[in-house]
Amino acid sequence: MVERRLDPEHLPRHVAIIMDGNGRWAEERGLSRIEGHREGIESVRAVLRAAHELGIGTLTLYAFSLENWNRPRDEVGELMGLLERYLEEELDEVMRNGIRVRAVGRLELLPPSVREQLDRALAKTRDNDEMQLVFALSYGGRQEIVDGVRKLLRDVEQGKASADHIDEKAFSAYLYDPEVPDPDLLIRTGGESRVSNFLLWQIAYTEIHVTERMWPDFRKGDLVDAILDFQSRERRFGMTSAQVQGSK
Numbered sequence: 001m002v003e004r005r006l007d008p009e010h011l012p013r014h015v016a017i018i019m020d021g022n023g024r025w026a027e028e029r030g031l032s033r034i035e036g037h038r039e040g041i042e043s044v045r046a047v048l049r050a051a052h053e054l055g056i057g058t059l060t061l062y063a064f065s066l067e068n069w070n071r072p073r074d075e076v077g078e079l080m081g082l083l084e085r086y087l088e089e090e091l092d093e094v095m096r097n098g099i100r101v102r103a104v105g106r107l108e109l110l111p112p113s114v115r116e117q118l119d120r121a122l123a124k125t126r127d128n129d130e131m132q133l134v135f136a137l138s139y140g141g142r143q144e145i146v147d148g149v150r151k152l153l154r155d156v157e158q159g160k161a162s163a164d165h166i167d168e169k170a171f172s173a174y175l176y177d178p179e180v181p182d183p184d185l186l187i188r189t190g191g192e193s194r195v196s197n198f199l200l201w202q203i204a205y206t207e208i209h210v211t212e213r214m215w216p217d218f219r220k221g222d223l224v225d226a227i228l229d230f231q232s233r234e235r236r237f238g239m240t241s242a243q244v245q246g247s248k
């Protein structure tokens with residue numbers, strides 16, 4: 001078992017994934033892009049199970065970006081349908097495994113039926129504390145920062161906040177979900193080395209692992225490989241190697 005090679009003492013607490021390559025996976029097989037997204041759901045199931053087995057505390061999945069609203073109507077409709085069905089069908093397993101579902105993004109833009117399933121999952125899993133599964137939905141990193149600035153300015157107007165007291169920690173409280181720790185590891189499938197407006201504030205010190213594997217083919221072994229890559233790196237947070245070694 002490949003996971004035997006993992007160091008259980010140095011697991012990333014939070015793994016975030018840009019699930020890319022569904023379209024290409026499908027096109028390579030002469031299928032429609034939608035078939036690629038359908039197959040991508042199997043990877044979501046497998047990776048959530050694997051992350052839970054490995055003891056990862058938080059898994060964030062970039063399921064739908066704000067830019068994705070510009071895709072053809074059919075594809076957007078299909079993705080929303082898949083999401084709704086996933087939330088409905090997986091809730092029992094999520095509950096059995098003590099997983100709390102969270103969501104970040106401009107959720108008010110989601111169709112009411114998706115919003116309903118999502119709200120149900122958020123409410124029902126609220127007290128679960130074994131692991132958290134965060135969906136980035138209708139999400140954009142720059143927009144999250146802008147939305148945070150708006151909330152902050154409103155607080156300043158009402159005298160609840162002041163410029164002098166805003167530092168990084170205080171500003172973080174205005175982001176979509178301040179309770180979720182910053183990711184330690186960001187995985188991008190599909191081979192492209194881009195951040196694509198994902199968690200821009202939160203990935204300041206995150207290790208990035210890009211794999212050629214298309215999302216519908218991504219399975220536990222690929223997750224383990226990404227974590228092994230993470231464990232082979234030295235996270236210095238701007239310090240020297242000697243400082244990091246000395247502080248251990």
Ligand code: FPP
Pocket residue numbers: 019020021022023024025033037038040041044061062063064068079082083086135190215
């Ligand atoms: C990128 O592939 C993937 C997406 C835009 C959506 C990811 C969605 C899923 C895996 C299914 C729904 C998710 C959940 C959590 C239930 P792409 O279409 O951009 O691929 P390409 O780069 O090959 O065109």
